[in-house]
Amino acid sequence: MLAAMPPSPSTRPHGSEPPIRDRGDACPGALRLHSAADGHLARVRLPAGDLTVRQAEALAGASDRLGDGHLSLTSRGNAELRGLPDDCGSRLAALLRDAGLLPSERHERIRNILASPLAGLDRHTPPDVRLWARELDRLLCTSESATALSGRFLFVLDDGRGDVVALGGDVSLVAEPTGAGAPADHGDRSGLGHPACPGGSALLRVGDDPAALRIAGPDAPRAALTAAEAFLSAAEGSGTGAWRVRELPAGHALTARGVAERLRGAGVGFEFVAGATDVVVAADVADAAQVAGAEARASDEPVAPGSPPYSASALTASAPYATTAPYPTPVPYADSSAPGIIEGRDGVRALSVLAPLGRLSVAQWRLLAAVAEADGDGVLRLTPWRGIVIPGLSAEVAAARLRELAGAGLITDPDSPWHRIGACTGRPGCAKSRTDVRADATAAVTAGTPVPVSVSGTGTGTGTGNCPDPVRLPGEPRPGPNPGPVPEPEPGPGPGPGPAPGPGPGPDNPTPRHHLPVYWSGCERRCGHPHGAWVDVLATADGYRVSVVRPKNPPAPAASPAAPRPTS
DSSP states (O other): OOTTOOOOOOSSOTTOOOOOOOSOOOOOOSSSOEEETTEEEEEEOOGGGEEEHHHHHHHHHHHHHHSOSEEEEOTTSOEEEEEEOTTOHHHHHHHHHHTTOOSOGGGGGGOOEEEOTTTTTSSSOOSHHHHHHHHHHHHHHTOSGGGGSOTTOOEEEEOSSSSSTTSOOSEEEEEOOOOOOOOGGGOOOTTTTSOOOTTOEEEEEETTOSOEEEEEGGGHHHHHHHHHHHHHHHHHHHTSOOSSGGGSOGGGOOOHHHHHHHHHHHTOOOEEEOOOOSEEEHHHHHHHHHHHHHHOTTSOOOOOSOOTTEEESEEEOSTTTTTTSOOOOOOEEEOTTSOEEEEOGGGEEEEEEEOGGGEEEHHHHHHHHHHHHHHSOSEEEEETTTEEEEEEEEHHHHHHHHHHHHHTTOBOOTTSTTTTEEEOOOTTTOTTOSSOHHHHHHHHHHTTOSSSSOGGGSTTSSSOOOOSSOBOOTTOBOOSSSOOBOOOOOOOSSSSOOOOOOOOSBTTBOOOOOSSOEEEESSTTOTTOOSSSEEEEEEETTEEEEEEEBTTBOOOOOSSOOOOOOOO
């Protein structure tokens, strides 16, 4: 991509002290199951989200025979099985091992590799980062030192469009366009907006350090592993037991210069690239557009680039270089977070669909695998937006298959009211949740109100504003002179409880549109919430509180946390 690619956003609140970790992380895996209120949970790591049809069927079989008949998609492109019995560990491991999903049992929880899901599928990007991801996974699984990494440590490999680099990676690789001759203090910008050539170069970044190291493409996976090993040394030296790069205390912070020393010792060539601020990437453009859309809907101001199905790859500032050496127009990369048909080279298409609230039934999952086997390349890619991409379809069958998937209940249209709506597990799966947030979110979306109250009533929008009139949780008593429980939503059509059928969206009954992702949470942990700016719908003791969370402004805790209470 570009020397000015900004670092990933910090996952630690601004100004907070780094935590002291006196134990290992508790992230579940395929072998270390998590005990939840609805049974045991297994998280299967899928580096770069890659699955063959055979592996997809193995997961479906495991859910069918051992779990609750569903698969959950995570924000790191992994898959989860829920409702597992106490004694299923060995049977589950055997199923996954036979499908090639456990290449190294000692490393299974550290195979956290996110990669741009559309790399090589649209018309503008090569598949380099997908190849890097496979090689990095191989290196991880053969590294003795890597077994000390936390299950939360994250590698991010971005193909240059800026879609995953903003998702909080500890070690990030960003594919660069080719070219030379850019100003030395700003790195290589001469190929702005053009795709990288196979085997080109990558920018390696660690945590929030704005500086980067330019690495030759073939060396990128080894450089990423070396950076992770440098983190382990820094964490050991700090004595804090840090799980992630951003948790290191200031005196032991990991920087590009520190990683450079390790690369030099490993014989990996690099070029130091100082941080720059004159280029904005797609992730920043999208965040700015979403915030502008949420805050200025009453005005006629144009929204910044980034509307589906395309987003700008990068925008150049005016001075001092654009006036003397204009750069090419930014490439209209396909938006990897939006559902629809992706147009590739030579008439090849890919289908991108999303799972409502991140959950799929086994029947839906098997339908996706069947499409991939019959009409695609025999593979699926899971995305960090809880979606699935099926590559390799012909233009003749793509539209018909997309309609079939829509009929099965998957999100296939960016204008769907389910697009950009998410929710944590909630009750009954999570005992910490105050309510069944998925049922409540389903009822709200079905009613055409995915946000319980207007975002405009949430104060400053920094995560601290309260709803002036919070929505009551089902089953909770009403305050005031007429106390009594709020009735449960009446059953209705759709994937969950909802109101009775009413008039559909139309000119006289428009469905409210929200540019920001909307995320419903059952408690202050907000598990699985989006990165960047988002609408926070939080269940509290007094109902749902709605606020807007912006980057660098973490969501505020509820004023008075209460014990969980059932919805019926």
